[in-house]
Amino acid sequence: MAKFRGVSVITKFTFLFFSFGLSPQIAGASPPCADFVASLPQDYNYGSIEVPENWVNPTSQKIHVFYYGRGARQNSSGQSVPLVFFTGGPGFDGHGVYPALDELPSTQSFPLIFIDQRGNGCSDPYPTQNPSRLVFYSSRSIVRDAEAIRTQLLGQNSRWNILGQSYGSFIVHRYLAVAPEGLNAAFAHGVAITSDPLTGMVDRI
Numbered sequence: 001m002a003k004f005r006g007v008s009v010i011t012k013f014t015f016l017f018f019s020f021g022l023s024p025q026i027a028g029a030s031p032p033c034a035d036f037v038a039s040l041p042q043d044y045n046y047g048s049i050e051v052p053e054n055w056v057n058p059t060s061q062k063i064h065v066f067y068y069g070r071g072a073r074q075n076s077s078g079q080s081v082p083l084v085f086f087t088g089g090p091g092f093d094g095h096g097v098y099p100a101l102d103e104l105p106s107t108q109s110f111p112l113i114f115i116d117q118r119g120n121g122c123s124d125p126y127p128t129q130n131p132s133r134l135v136f137y138s139s140r141s142i143v144r145d146a147e148a149i150r151t152q153l154l155g156q157n158s159r160w161n162i163l164g165q166s167y168g169s170f171i172v173h174r175y176l177a178v179a180p181e182g183l184n185a186a187f188a189h190g191v192a193i194t195s196d197p198l199t200g201m202v203d204r205i
Helices: 031-039 098-103 131-137 139-154 167-178 197-204
Strands: 002-004 007-012 044-052 062-070 083-086 112-115 160-165 183-189
Touching: 044 139, 062 139, 083 139, 083 167, 098 112, 112 139, 131 139, 139 160, 139 167, 160 167, 167 183
Parallel strands: 083 112, 083 160, 160 183
Antiparallel strands: 002 007, 007 044, 044 062, 062 112
16 A cells, blocks of 8 residues: 555556556445456556545545546557546446447547546445535545546656546536646536526526
């Protein structure tokens, strides 16, 4: 288990030329998650990172955030910048979405990474005993989780591309506000945040 900035990491991920320790265990994995991991393509890797539930207080209760992905499948000129996908919801894991993105001809030349947002999928579930803790499961915390994963996989000075769909679009906008230094490019689909919500609703219709 590695440590960086107070964050513990359990990982099985080979990404570009970065290799980390192999760990077949996913903290708190339920049988459905074990089945999901077993169903991943052979060139997919996965990991689980331990982060503070409350990022403002790094010594707070820890939770695990799950991620998975693959490297580029075709040689491309220059450096392959990874694309991270944030699914809609909130409350969805995106496990049914990744095959569609994975099979697109346009995604074969760069790495893909998928993150089960805290509370969802193979990440630790939402708290049920103390609902007030749900305040720590906002888009801001999801961005901080993603930044911890980026730093661990690619290094502090790395950048990646992000794509968000529906609720994932809010995460993209939050990412631009909270941690733009980690981004090479950002794409939002389904929701656009505007200064005038009424105009935004009209445009959407």
